[in-house]
Amino acid sequence: MNTRYIFGIIITVVLLSVNQAFIQYWLAQKKHDANTINIAGKQRMLSQRINAEFYRLEKESASPHLLKKLVAEWKTSHFKLQSKDKSNKLVPITNSEIRLALKELNPNIEFIESQLNNIGKASLNLSLINQNQNSFLPKMDKIVKSLEKISDKKLQFIIKTEFFLFFMSLIILILEVVFIYIPIEKSLNLANAEISKKNEDLKQALTSIGKKNRELEQITYITSHDLQEPVRTINSLVNIFKIKYARDFDEEGIKMLRYLDTATVRMRDLIKDLLDYSIIGKKREKTKIDCAEILEIISKDLALKINETKAKITWGRLPKILGIEAEIRLLFQNLISNALKFQMKGHQPKIDIAAIEKKDFWLFTVSDNGIGIESKNVEKIFSIFHRIHSKDKFEGTGIGLAHCAKVVDIHGGAIWVESELGKGCTFFFTIKKDQNKIVGYEQQTELYITS
Amino acid sequence: MNNKLNSILLVDDDEATNFIHQFVIQDHGACKHIVTKLDGQEAFDYLTTPNESGLPSPDIIFVDINMPKLDGWGFLEKYESEFGSNSSKIIVMLTTSLNKYDKERAESMNVISEFRNKPLSPEILDEIVEKYFTNKHMVQ
Incomplete structure (x- = not known):
């Protein structure tokens, strides 16, 4: 289809070029013709003037200067007309009759030339000169008429050919429209229809993915919610067991009880985190949040850990943003807790929070001087329950950054980290300014589950 | 701690939960006499059936929400229509739910004194x- 389209364009361009070249060529020809006719016409006038000049000289016996000039011009032009040299801007006369007629006039020119040489030597034979010029005139007239006739024929030819070319162009254009452009348009319409159908399919797929996603979220919520109860029961029973029977156990039994206890506590924490994760974004009310205020609150909440590690948390001017307050708070809290947690023992944590205004969003950075993250792990850390350290080295369930990613997502932003192992890391996240323009998270009714 | 309370009624369909709560109360020492019932209907029948010393009158009733036969809400409705909303008994709704609808519903009912997790x-x-x-104890 593409080649046909190009072919059509090429034909059109060729047609236009041929037309233009033809017109230009014949216009040039016409110009030269006109020039030739003009010179031929002028020869008649010159012959008259030469005749008159001879009469004047006879009467007044003045200088033959003007006459010489006129004859020279007359002669030059005469031979110019017969010449085949293109450099004199004349189209060489190819018509043999005209050439012959011009040649027949050569003696007339030669006669006048000889008369001009006789001036001052012998008396002029004016009647012979008159006769000579009179015979020249009608012959030259005939030549001019023949030239004009040829030129007219050329014009007729140009007009006819132009008409022919015009009709040819018209036919070719019509053929192009019928055989190239109409089929192209048809196939384009077809392709368009196909594209809109595919778009529709995609939209449907997206809707169904969204639906499936919400179902999954619901399953996560329900499962984690329902798992809480049996886990709590086990947890309580282990506690009762410890209180009531631990003294009757031997060392191994106590060890086992302790493992049971740690395992159930961990299970409880994981389920609680999973539940919290599935609840993110369920409360939809977005309000104006003062980030600095949020950081003040978090600093108070984390006071124990901050005092213990002598951590320094700093921030400059921070904006007021639109968002779900509880979740923005969770986001900052998780990032700051991580920065406090992932430190070498005895090292003073330094954390700085900053924000830069961009066109459509705010770019926040949370930088620390902690242990950093290996480059191969910078993406993994945002997936749910992903841990890169052993439990005994750094405690936690591994859901904190997944929380952050979900919160940022709900606020139409992105989160990423830049880090070098051992040199701390900087978390970047964006929050969209216009929270109404976020796609993909439609209003959701709160899950209704009773105990 | 002295036994300040005469008796407590636990209503929960999960026997393990009843067992744990019973243990916690006994270990705490607030009350020696604890009765457990597995659903709302059983609990209501217990409260409306007289024994040797008249109708049982527990000081506190701990009620779960989700139960077979008669759930927590159903039990409370029946209780309210039988004994009125100004009963001297303290009724505590115990739940795993963090659901705000449940909480709002519980708060709107006069008969419920507390809503606890x-x-x-x-x-x-x-x-x-x-x-x-x-205060009650001191007056007595």
Whole structure:
């Protein structure tokens, strides 16, 4: 289809070029013709003037200067007309009759030339000169008429050919429209229809993915919610067991009880985190949040850990943003807790929070001087329950950054980290300014589950 | 701690939960006499069936929401129509639900004194005894 389209364009361009070249060529020809006719016409006038000049000289016996000039011009032009040299801007006369007629006039020119040489030597034979010029005139007239006739024929030819070319162009254009452009348009319409159908399919797929996603979220919520109860029961029973029977156990039994206890506590924490994760974004009310205020609150909440590690948390001017307050708070809290947690023992944590205004969003950075993250792990850390350290080295369930990613997502932003192992890391996240323009998270009714 | 309370009624369909709550109460020492029922209907029948010393009258009733036969809400409705909303008994709704609808519903019912999350802990018991039974005990 593409080649046909190009072919059509090429034909059109060729047609236009041929037309233009033809017109230009014949216009040039016409110009030269006109020039030739003009010179031929002028020869008649010159012959008259030469005749008159001879009469004047006879009467007044003045200088033959003007006459010489006129004859020279007359002669030059005469031979110019017969010449085949293109450099004199004349189209060489190819018509043999005209050439012959011009040649027949050569003696007339030669006669006048000889008369001009006789001036001052012998008396002029004016009647012979008159006769000579009179015979020249009608012959030259005939030549001019023949030239004009040829030129007219050329014009007729140009007009006819132009008409022919015009009709040819018209036919070719019509053929192009019928055989190239109409089929192209048809196939384009077809392709368009196909594209809109595919778009529709995609939209449907997206809707169904969204639906499936919400179902999954619901399953996560329900499962984690329902798992809480049996886990709590086990947890309580282990506690009762410890209180009531631990003294009757031997060392191994106590060890086992302790493992049971740690395992159930961990299970409880994981389920609680999973539940919290599935609840993110369920409360939809977005309000104006003062980030600095949020950081003040978090600093108070984390006071124990901050005092213990002598951590320094700093921030400059921070904006007021639109968002779900509880979740923005969770986001900052998780990032700051991580920065406090992932430190070498005895090292003073330094954390700085900053924000830069961009066109459509705010770019926040949370930088620390902690242990950093290996480059191969910078993406993994945002997936749910992903841990890169052993439990005994750094405690936690591994859901904190997944929380952050979900919160940022709900606020139409992105989160990423830049880090070098051992040199701390900087978390970047964006929050969209216009929270109404976020796609993909439609209003959701709160899950209704009773105990 | 002295036995400030005569008896407590636990209503929960999960036997393990009843067992744990029973243990917590006994260990806490607030009350020696504990009765457990597995659903709302059983609990209502217990409260409306007289024994040798008349109708049983527990000081506190801990009620779960989700139960077979008659759930927590159903039990409370029946209780309210039988004994009125100004019963001297302290009714505590115990739940795992963090659901705000449940909480709002519980708060709108006069008959419910407290809405607490499971599990029942010595701290919760302390608070309830402190709030509802300290003055009463002193008057007695």
